[in-house]
Amino acid sequence: MLKMVQKSLAAVSKPTQTYEPGDGSRLLLLPYGARVLGLCTARSDENFFWTNPVLEFPDSARRLFSEKGSNDTGGGRTWLAPELDLFFPGYPDTSRHVRPQQLDGVPYEVLHKHDRLGLIRRMSLYVARSFRDVEVELVRWFEPAPQPLRREPQWASQVAAVQYAGYTQRTILSFMGDSVRKPVPIGVWNLVQLPHGGELLVPTYARTQPRLLSGEIPADRLTCEDRVVRFKTDFAGEHRIAIRAASATGRAGYFRRTGDTSSLVVCNFLVNPSGEYVDVPKDDPKDLGYSVQALNVLNATGAYCELAFHSPAISQLEGVTSVTDVSQLWAFRGPSEPVQTIARALLGVAP
Secondary structure, three states, X not given: OHHHHHHHHHHOOOOOEEXXXXXXXXXXXXXXXXXXXXXXOOXXXXXXXXXXXXXXXXHHXXXXXXXXXXXXXXXXXXXXXXXXXXXOOOOOOOOOOOOOHHHHOOEOEEEEEOXXXXXXXXXXXXXXXXXXXXXXXXXXXXXXXXXXXXXXXXXXXXXXXXXXXXXXXXXXXXXXXXXXXXXXOOEEEEEEEEEOOOEEEEEEOOOOOOEEEEOOOOHHHEEEOOOEEEEEOOOOEEEEEEEEOOOEOOEEEXXXXXXXXXXXXXXXXXXXXXXXXOOOOOOOOOOOOEEEEEEEEEEOOEEEEEEEEEOOOOOOOOOOOEEEEEEEEEEEXXXXXXXXXHHHHHHOXXX
């Protein structure tokens, strides 16, 4: 599929970039919108991510990019938060959700440096609740992420039975120009779209109740245990939840079974409850503190699970003008039993 996507995007003047960290992992990057469209292992072209199938054909890909405010390519992306400020320009009217063109609908410059690849863009964004523009620079570096259990002998047989791919993402958000002197609370918001029909596992330090941001979730699809929130993304509609930073451990996984084979995608990210997590529900702008979000989608727009995590906003301390967020994405595919064991090793719970 990804080879078809590459050819199709080249035909509509949206060229891609490939990045190979050196361990066999392969990433397909789209500078337009700064997307990671694909992640594959050394031995398989099967994508761990959900990529919009319209990208496989030039005519449908061209239509997607011609629609104003639409860049639903799938894969991984970096947006900025709070969504209420940057995606609802008519606030307090929240009936119109608009993706900032400067953030999501433009090509980023490609950077090459030793064993990593980067995407960079400087942009001006309108901040609705402050009624002004802010100038920022966003840089995404992609770097190697060695298999995390490679030094653990107790998991050696399970690791040998599966395929692995992964990468480190280093994201730098900086205020530029006059915005250095007049900062506003803005943070990094990373999202990755995964094939529909799996189970999301979010380990927590204590039993916690996620906040429902949209939709209605059946009781048997969202369960809260002492050390984990489980969200089964196998039903129709569009449903979104959020989990607070004080409860999150800094890892979240997505397990999906297909016949005798299973896949596991684990996001490893920094959580700092002392930082300011500024993304808020659109109907409750004072409800701060959420670091992890998940979205289940099965409708005309697509079929995927979206896992998202936030960094704290750039500090309002004098002289602090940037924030750096570092995370890893680890992906495994193979027989279900060893993949489940790896999930238990990395997440502390089994699917």
